[in-house]
Amino acid sequence: MLHIVRIFDATAVGPSVLDTLLTSSWEKGEYLSYKIYIGSNKYVEYTEQEINGEVYIYIPFPYTIKYLANISAPELKKYSIRLADLLEQRFCGKSNLLFHFENANWGYLAQRIKTTLNAIITCGYNGTTITGNTMQLAMITCANSILCTSQVARKQLLVAYPHAIEKVTVIYNVTTRINKTAILPEQxxxxxxxxxxxxxxxxxxxxxxxxxxxxxxxxxxxxxxxxxxxxxxxxxxxxxxxxxxxxxxxxxxxxxxxxxxxxxxxxxxxxxxxxxxxxxxxxxxxxxxxxxxxxxxxxxxxxxxxxxxxxxxxxxxxxxxxxxxxxxxxxxxxxxxxxxxxxxxxxxxxxxxxxxPAAFTTAFIQEQLIAVYEKILGASVIG
The missing domain is CATH 3.40.50.2000 (Glycogen Phosphorylase B;)
Incomplete structure (x- = not known):
C-alpha cells in the first residue's frame, strides 16, 4: 500500500498540485492519504483527525515562532529537525512512503526524512519567484521529482536550477479548469x-x-x-x-x-x-x-x-x-x-x-497523469 503524505504550510495557496494526479488517475483505496498542516493555529498541540478515510495532522508552531515568514534560516533548520523527529516516529515502519511538499520551504526536513524513512520526495512549483536560498536549493537537490503546474513555471525553475531538468515534470491543473462552469446559452x-x-x-x-x-x-x-x-x-x-x-x-x-x-x-x-x-x-x-x-x-x-x-x-x-x-x-x-x-x-x-472529444479530457489526460506517476514512483509501485 502506498502512503501519500502532503505537507502544507501558511504559504501554500490553492489546491495541492498532487491532488490533480490523485483525483484524475487513482481510485481511493489504492493509497492511504495524509495531510499535514505545519504552523496551523487550529489546535494548540499536535492533533490527528481521520475524515472520510483521510488522516489530517495539525502541528502548531512553538510559542517562539509567530509566522513562517519571520523565521530565519537557522531557526527554520532547527525547527525542521524537530519536525523530522516527530514524523519519523509517526511513520516509522511504513514502506512505500511519498512525501509531497507544496513548496520548497522545507528542504532540510525533506532531506532528513528521505534518508531516515526511505521516502520518495516530490515538490510542487507554480511559478512563484525563486530566490535561490539554501532551503530551496536543498529541496531541489533532494527531491525525486518537481511538479510544475505549467511550462511557464518549468522555464522559470530551470533558469534558476538548470541541473534539475531531469527531475521536472509538468502537470497542468486540468481538474480545476475543466470542471469550471461556463454560462453558455444553447442558442x-x-x-x-x-x-x-x-x-x-x-x-x-x-x-x-x-x-x-x-x-x-x-x-x-x-x-x-x-x-x-x-x-x-x-x-x-x-x-x-x-x-x-x-x-x-x-x-x-x-x-x-x-x-x-x-x-x-x-x-x-x-x-x-x-x-x-x-x-x-x-x-x-x-x-x-x-x-x-x-x-x-x-x-x-x-x-x-x-x-x-x-x-x-x-x-x-x-x-x-x-x-x-x-x-x-x-x-x-x-x-x-x-x-x-x-x-x-x-x-x-x-x-x-x-x-x-471526450477522450481528450478523460482517457487521454488520465494516461498523461499515470505516466507522471510511473516516472515518480516506478512502474513496480504502480503495478
Whole structure:
C-alpha cells in the first residue's frame, strides 16, 4: 500500500498540485492519504483527525515562532529537525512512503526524512519567484521529482536550477479548469438578442487579455476590415484593450461602428459574450491560455487560431483531432485570418463549433497523469 503524505504550510495557496494526479488517475483505496498542516493555529498541540478515510495532522508552531515568514534560516533548520523527529516516529515502519511538499520551504526536513524513512520526495512549483536560498536549493537537490503546474513555471525553475531538468515534470491543473462552469446559452441567436444584437449579425470576439500583451492587432483589424467589405453586418468585440487609438488601421478603415472595445467584464459576462460569437479569435495560442481554451472547446465554442505554441506537446493532439488548424508557413497573418473568418460563414450559424472529444479530457489526460506517476514512483509501485 502506498502512503501519500502532503505537507502544507501558511504559504501554500490553492489546491495541492498532487491532488490533480490523485483525483484524475487513482481510485481511493489504492493509497492511504495524509495531510499535514505545519504552523496551523487550529489546535494548540499536535492533533490527528481521520475524515472520510483521510488522516489530517495539525502541528502548531512553538510559542517562539509567530509566522513562517519571520523565521530565519537557522531557526527554520532547527525547527525542521524537530519536525523530522516527530514524523519519523509517526511513520516509522511504513514502506512505500511519498512525501509531497507544496513548496520548497522545507528542504532540510525533506532531506532528513528521505534518508531516515526511505521516502520518495516530490515538490510542487507554480511559478512563484525563486530566490535561490539554501532551503530551496536543498529541496531541489533532494527531491525525486518537481511538479510544475505549467511550462511557464518549468522555464522559470530551470533558469534558476538548470541541473534539475531531469527531475521536472509538468502537470497542468486540468481538474480545476475543466470542471469550471461556463454560462453558455444553447442558442447563439438567443444570446445575441440578450446582448442587444441582431440574430443576422456575424459576431467575432477577440480577448486581448488571454492572447498576450505583446500581440500586434494590426493584422486582425486589417483582416476584419477586408471581411466586412464582403459581409457588412459583421461586428468585432475586442476585450481588455483600453488604448484603441494605438491602432492606425482602426482609424484609417473607419471601423468605429463595427469594432467595439470592452473593458471591465466579469468572467461570467465574458462567457456570455463568447456565446454570442460566430467565432472567438485567438491569434496567439499560448501555454498560459491553453487550458482556458480547452474549457471553452468543451462547451462547443468555435475558435479561429493562426499560431501554435512551440512548447506544448498537447497542441499536436488537437491538430490531429482537427480541432485546431495552425498557421501555414506560406500564409501572412492577415491573409490567413481573412481566410479563417470566411470559413466561419460556411458553418451552420447556430451550431456549436467542433467540440473537444471526450477522450481528450478523460482517457487521454488520465494516461498523461499515470505516466507522471510511473516516472515518480516506478512502474513496480504502480503495478
Amino acid at each position: 447563439r441567436n438567443a444570446s445575441k438578442i440578450a446582448w442587444g444584437l441582431q440574430p443576422e449579425e456575424t459576431i467575432f470576439v477577440f480577448n486581448k487579455q488571454i492572447a498576450g500583451e505583446q500581440y500586434n492587432m494590426q493584422s486582425l483589424i486589417l483582416a476584419f476590415s477586408a471581411f466586412k467589405q464582403e459581409i457588412p453586418q459583421a461586428r468585432l468585440f475586442i476585450l481588455h484593450e483600453p488604448d484603441i487609438m494605438s491602432y492606425p488601421a482602426f482609424i484609417e478603415k473607419n471601423l468605429w461602428s463595427s469594432i467595439t472595445f470592452i473593458n471591465g467584464l466579469s468572467e461570467g459576462e465574458v462567457m456570455e459574450l463568447y456565446a454570442t460569437a460566430n467565432a472567438v479569435i485567438m491569434p496567439a495560442l499560448t501555454e498560459d491560455n491553453f487550458l482556458y481554451i480547452l474549457l471553452l472547446l468543451q462547451r462547443g465554442i468555435r475558435f479561429i487560431y493562426d499560431n501554435a505554441p512551440d512548447d506544448n506537446s498537447w497542441f499536436n493532439e488537437l491538430v490531429n483531432m482537427e480541432v485546431v488548424k495552425p498557421l501555414t508557413s506560406n500564409s501572412s497573418s492577415t491573409h490567413y485570418l481573412l481566410h479563417q473568418l470566411k470559413n466561419v460563414l460556411t458553418q451552420n450559424n447556430n451550431a456549436p463549433g467542433k467540440m473537444l
